[in-house]
Amino acid sequence: MPEGHTLHRLARLHQRRFGGAPVEVCSPQGRFTSGAALIDGLVLLGAEAWGKHLLHRYESDLIVHIHLGLYGKFTEQAVPLDDPVGAVRLRMVGEQYGTDLRGPTACEIYTEQQVDALKARLGPDPIRKDADPGRAWARITKSRTPIGTLLMDQKVLAGVGNVYRAEILFRHEINPMRPGKDLGHAEWDALWLDLVDLMNIGVRRGKIITIRPEDDHGDVGYDARRPRSYVYRQAGRPCRVCGTEILHSVMQARNLFWCPVCQAS
DNA sequence: GCCTTATGTTCAC
DNA sequence: TGAACCTAAGGCT
Numbered sequence: 001m002p003e004g005h006t007l008h009r010l011a012r013l014h015q016r017r018f019g020g021a022p023v024e025v026c027s028p029q030g031r032f033t034s035g036a037a038l039i040d041g042l043v044l045l046g047a048e049a050w051g052k053h054l055l056h057r058y059e060s061d062l063i064v065h066i067h068l069g070l071y072g073k074f075t076e077q078a079v080p081l082d083d084p085v086g087a088v089r090l091r092m093v094g095e096q097y098g099t100d101l102r103g104p105t106a107c108e109i110y111t112e113q114q115v116d117a118l119k120a121r122l123g124p125d126p127i128r129k130d131a132d133p134g135r136a137w138a139r140i141t142k143s144r145t146p147i148g149t150l151l152m153d154q155k156v157l158a159g160v161g162n163v164y165r166a167e168i169l170f171r172h173e174i175n176p177m178r179p180g181k182d183l184g185h186a187e188w189d190a191l192w193l194d195l196v197d198l199m200n201i202g203v204r205r206g207k208i209i210t211i212r213p214e215d216d217h218g219d220v221g222y223d224a225r226r227p228r229s230y231v232y233r234q235a236g237r238p239c240r241v242c243g244t245e246i247l248h249s250v251m252q253a254r255n256l257f258w259c260p261v262c263q264a265s
Numbered sequence: 266g267c268c269t270t271a272t273g274t275t276c277a278c
Numbered sequence: 279t280g281a282a283c284c285t286a287a288g289g290c291t
Contacts, residue, residue, distance in 0.1 A: 002273075003272055003273095004281070006272080035269075052272095052273075054273095068272090068273080069272095069283075069284090070283085070284090070285085071273090071285040072273090073286075086285080102284095102286090103284060104284090105274060105275085115279060152273095154273095161272050162271090162273085163272060164272095208272085232272095235270095253279080253280080254272095254273090255271085
């Protein structure tokens with residue numbers, strides 16, 4: 001699930017697997033061949049995530065920018081690696097492990113100026129310790145745009161995706177259509193702190209976990225195959241808190257889920 | 266095996 | 279507003 005927690009988890013993994021040593025880099029699929037040739041054999045100095053963006057910094061000021069988009073995935077193997085299967089955009093091989101990247105929206109060489117521009121256009125990332133939530137609040141508090149749209153806007157908040165959007169609004173009993181400027185400051189502070197908590201749990205656990213223990217009744221009556229969530233992909237099922245049927249609509253071409261009673265306004 | 270669907274973003278009309 | 283990107287999992291036959 002590529003929301004921000006996935007990218008931060010990958011950054012930590014890549015740092016651990018490849019950081020501080022030379023990396024063999026290639027593009028079996030061929031769509032990153034020239035970029036891969038520039039960094040092949042160089043030492044990976046560091047990996048970090050900003051929202052849903054992943055950056056690999058190599059010697060010689062060379063930076064790889066990766067965005068997974070909807071489909072992108074990394075897979076990992078111990079060396080020696082099997083021959084690439086399918087469209088592998090990027091293969092990185094270190095001393096003990098190698099990783100393949102398939103289906104990303106972006107995998108390209110970035111300059112430091114492009115990195116600066118990226119950071120400048122992204123809102124604060126709840127997973128980053130250097131994040132300033134005041135920047136997000138400044139935009140939200142003066143906007144008539146629905147909070148459900150603002151939370152998904154990477155210029156407002158970096159790293160929040162459709163699952164965290166739906167779940168955080170449920171946890172704070174906020175209707176997705178409420179205008180940003182109608183959020184109270186205390187309400188926003190609580191929402192931000194909760195995002196920091198939940199998204200860091202996501203990084204540690206490798207999946208999105210949002211259900212409070214007191215609302216988790218052993219999932220009696222719930223479909224174990226479905227995501228364990230309050231509202232995300234729960235349309236038509238009873239709300240875990242009040243039993244009302246969870247609703248679904250499409251907002252800005254994205255699936256939106258909410259409880260009409262718990263999130264009445 | 267085939268069809269639908271998805272956690273995201275950019276671009277064209 | 280919709281298409282494109284182009285992968286993989288899950289549900290269905």
